[in-house]
Amino acid sequence: MASVLNPTAQSESNIEVHRFYSGAVIAVAFLALILQAFLHKYGTWSELVDLPLLVTIYFGVSRRNPVSGLLLGAAIGLTQDALSHDNPIGLYGIAKTLVGYVASSVGARIDTEHPLSRFALVFVLFHFQQVILAIMDRVLLNHPAPMFTLRLLLSSFATAAAGVVLFALLDRLRRSS
């Protein structure tokens, strides 16, 4: 995992690939998971923002490497499952694996530096993750999970807005080429 997430990893030659300081990816991902769990006990408002999703999307679109993107997403998702109370291990893992892969693929094709595009990208990938979670809930867990609710819409806006801010902060971790 560490080797895959190494900033020296190669990417497609004609795409601008951002590199980060050593250990920054792991540290940010770990911090996001800790904060998500820590903030949860201070109120339900913290549930509106999915910090692990934002970290997955950011490093996916920044590195533009689908392999590292899906592996980072899998790692974050499995850890998130492990920290949850009743989620079976793999539920968020699958969802964030797909999100990381899609984010890496999309980041190689569109501009992800503009705040508006980042907002839209996070908004879409948030619902993409919810669709995957709902499908797995229905198919695997046999739970009738909704694909879209007003709360989910609100959460997607909150996460997208938080993503714009967070992405700007995370841009400071980039190593200058």
Add this chain to the structure above:
Amino acid sequence: MADMMFISRHRPLALLAAAVLAQVMLLAYQIKREHDVRLLRYWAAEVVTPTGRAGTWGFSRVAGVWEGYFALHHAHVENEQLKAELGELQLRNRELESQAAEGQRLAGLLSFHEAHPETSMLAAQVIDASADPASRTMFINRGDRDHIRRNMGVITPEGIVGKIVETYPTKSEVLLISDKDSGVGALLADTRTHGVVKGGGDSGPHLDYVVNDEKVHAGEVVVTSGEDRIFPKDLLVGKVAEFHPGNPFQVIRVAPAVRLDRLEDVLVLLTQQEIAPKKADDTSAAASPSATEDIVQTETVPTGSPITLPAGTNPEAPAANASKPATTTGAPAIGSNMRGAKPVPSKSVPPKASGTDRQKSSQESAGSTPHQ
């Protein structure tokens, strides 16, 4: 090689699929469905069962083709063995059926014998028939050594068969009632009209000496009259099959009660003691006492019979009694062979139907060889 290049080119996608699949398996291992079965096991069963079923079906088809078309080298031998076994079983089945039929026949004879304990009888088996197609005779497996003598009656529980005409040490010849030389004293059970049942050869037995005035109907029972000193009275002879007026007597054809061409077991009467009917349904063969008052009822034992006679019985009595006028029909005294007997119209006594003639006829039937 091409597969490796394809995987290398789509390495991210392949890795994505692998990662998702691995996590799905992880989920499936944790999730439990109905009956507390892990989803992974459920999927495995769903995947494996159709495959196993298809494999079993294919294997059975292949095995069926092999066993049904190629591995038949033992079938011919087995088929021959089964055919041989089937033949043996069929033969055994026929033997058992024959034994069962024989058992039934013997049971019938035994039952008849037990129903008439007062009459001495001897069971015998038919072993042969006459080589002369014109004669109706057969041989039984009883002879002199079994105390069989001439003129003994031969019957079955169904009716009379014939009489002994020749004896040998171990067998005897029986003259059937259908033989043209046979004659049996008989009467119509309903009207008690006497006559003589003569064997007609191919045309079958017929009842003679019944005048045209006597009323006869088809199906009327014909029984023995006892006048021939061979058969006790009231044994069933047969039924009237057809009749029509004749000159001077009616022509009455009698259908024998016994299938004379299918005889296998018979009873030889060692005495002429009257065989009383035991059952109500035997009344068809029974005669009323009034009609039989003038019929000889003396127990008769043919010459040479080993049977012990009752005290006071005179062996010569039949001949003496035979001189008594026989019937109201005016029929002649009945002998085993009616040749030479002159028929007499009913209710008339012609000169030739004298007591002397009847006595002579009775003597022939009692002691001599009537067919010689």
